[in-house]
Amino acid sequence: MAEKFQPLSVSKLADSYDAVIIGSGGTGLSAAIQAHELGLKVAVFEKEAELGGNTNRASSGMNAAETNVQLQHGVIDNVADFYHETYKDGGRLNDKDMLGYFVYHTAPAIDWLADHGIKLDDITVTGGMSKKRTHRPASMAPIGGFLVKSLLDVVAKEDIPVFNKTKVTSLVRDDEGRIDGVKVNANGLIKTIGAKAVILATGGFGASKEYIERFRPDLKDYKTTNQPGATGDGLKLAENVGAELMQMNLVQVHPTVQQDHPHVYLIGEAVRGEGAILVNAQGKRFVNELNTRKIVSNSITALPEHSAYLIFDQGIRDRAKAIEFYDKTGLVVHGDTIEDLAKKLKMDPDTLTQTVATWNKAVEGHNDAEFGRTTGMDRGITKPGFFAIHIAPAIHYTMGGIHITPKTQVLDGNGDVIKGLFAAGEVAGGLHGNNRVGGNSIAETVVFGRQAGQQVTLYVRKQK
Known part of the structure; x- marks a missing residue:
């Protein structure tokens, strides 16, 4: 070291x-x-x-x-x-x-x-x-x-x-x-x-309650993926010498953030880029996972639970090394089979199995008829074990x-x-x-x- x-x-x-x-x-x-x-x-x-x-x-x-x-x-x-x-x-x-x-x-x-x-x-x-x-x-x-x-x-x-x-x-x-x-x-x-x-x-x-409240009061109760120092100090320094601020209402919410622990963990886009899918509480896909962050976040927020699950296998895990860290931190649910994973997530095993089978077929034919996804389709969800991370949107970027x-x-x-x-x-x-x-x-x-x-x-x- x-x-x-x-x-x-x-x-x-x-x-x-x-x-x-x-x-x-x-x-x-x-x-x-x-x-x-x-x-x-x-x-x-x-x-x-x-x-x-x-x-x-x-x-x-x-x-x-x-x-x-x-x-x-x-x-x-x-x-x-x-x-x-x-x-x-x-x-x-x-x-x-x-x-x-x-x-x-x-x-x-x-x-x-x-x-x-x-x-x-x-x-x-x-x-x-x-x-x-x-x-x-x-x-x-x-x-x-x-x-x-x-x-x-x-x-x-x-x-x-x-x-x-x-x-x-x-x-x-x-x-x-x-x-x-x-x-x-x-x-x-x-x-x-x-x-x-x-x-x-x-x-x-x-991470500035003051600036978020001033420009985006609708987001004031959202958690943030930012480090505590991201409080807009440079904006204050600049404003005090007459600088102009622009587009301050444009705040990005990141779709995949694990929020069940005191510390908030951003689950990087590379996990989806390497082939993970998103499913709702019933175990069904609901969006093109690699659409823009805005669209994916809005789709998750529109679900009754306002949260979703990333589903992936060992093959995807091998390609996204950050997952090792997420797992060590206790954010990853494990299953030996898709059915086993579904039970742990309190989902109907048949529904999740069907969702994954449909997705694997889409990857094989490189045609996602359901949601029109065209990228992050290099591998299906086929290699045991099978994993899930519970996610919801959080303030990410200004x-x-x-x-x-x-x-x-x-x-x-x-x-x-x-x-x-x-x-x-x-x-x-x-x-x-x-x-x-x-x-x-x-x-x-x-x-x-x-x-x-x-x-x-x-x-x-x-x-x-």
């Missing part, structure tokens, strides 16, 4: 940096590495004790089109298809310029990671996508923890300063309105730190956020750039429209994290 990354002691805080990056998830770490490699003196500030933010919880993978990895797996893809599918899945509310920048920079982002020894050599599919675009490590380990650990290895090697328990309380402006520093509370030490530019990489507001340009510059209410302030990742709005596609958020962290690192470098070079 490699040694755990150690953040620096607050006594090592300098009085100023070229760029301060707020947040240590995939976006913040990618931005820091990119800016550092371009010659900037940077520091990463994380308010929580643990590094990695919500990225740690991502399980499926990182979407990218026209990659060499896809070709190695025999998948011939097209960036334009990736664009059009994401635009359609986002209800055509995506910022087209941001989306265009995004799709064309996903393959270079995969290469950039590989150049840093971070290889995503396996692929799977998530909802709303017609091709296998979701890149993940060959070990099939959940992408989030893998990416955070790997990026922190690069950060350690390159000696980039990272401080935890360091909360930015406000942004500092000069007489001309440019952002030129931050005020921090670093584990009790209050300090103002100069910065030629600041990148907000603070994540979304999925598509809205700070209004930015494709260059990650933050805009005010007049559409003018707030100089010296940049934002990327879930804290920024616009990329995903009204529904984020699984695998696109990790891609966003790397694509726009790198973009922020590059744009901050251009900005700082002009200041010098």
Whole structure:
């Protein structure tokens, strides 16, 4: 086991940096590495004790089109298809310029990671996508923890300063309105730190009762898959200097979340991507499991129980390694046969057996006459044992956020750039429209994290 990354002691805080990056998830770490490699003196500030933010919880993978990895797996893809599918899945509310920048920079982002020894050599599919675009490590380990650990290895090697328990309380402006520093509370030490530019990489507001109640009161009683720190701090910092927030009512509910325990567990889309089906309390399918998250979530909420069961076999389990973790945590119901599993779920064994038989026939003929599913049909549910996970929808991702340009510059209410302030990742709005596609958020962290690192470098070079 490699040694755990150690953040620096607050006594090592300098009085100023070229760029301060707020947040240590995939976006913040990618931005820091990119800016550092371009010659900037940077520091990463994380308010929580643990590094990695919500990225740690991502399980499926990182979407990218026209990659060499896809070709190695025999998948011939097209960036334009990736664009059009994401635009359609986002209800055509995506910022087209941001989306265009995004799709064309996903393959270079995969290469950039590989150049840093971070290889995503396996692929799977998530909802709303017609091709296998979701890149993940060959070990099939959940992408989030893998990416955070790997990026922190690069950060350690390159000696980039990272401080935890360091909360930015406000942004500092000069007489001309440019952002030129931050005020921090670093584990009790209050300090103002100069910065030629600041990148907000603070994540979304999925765990903020205040923001959810303000923009989506209908969701205020929903549980969330987010880590407790996802409270929209970056949005507050930005609002306080006049930044515009956009599409804040667009909040994604994830369809498959295990909520029967005190801790809420997101069951990654890869489980369905590898062939799992969803059934209601009677043991019948009721939806194309790989439709967009919005449609699948709404279909589950419409059931009388507002919950459903993921059904899968050992063959699917072998292809989705996260299931081992779910099982260790006690989330998985086991059966030796489908009948046995049905009894444990208090379902009619004949109904569930019939549902699975019909599905296996659909897989064989590659024709799901019932619900028109066309992806995640590489294997049926045939290999003993048989398993189920009880799931229901929960708040997962906030598509809205700070209004930015494709260059990650933050805009005010007049559409003018707030100089010296940049934002990327879930804290920024616009990329995903009204529904984020699984695998696109990790891609966003790397694509726009790198973009922020590059744009901050251009900005700082002009200041010098």
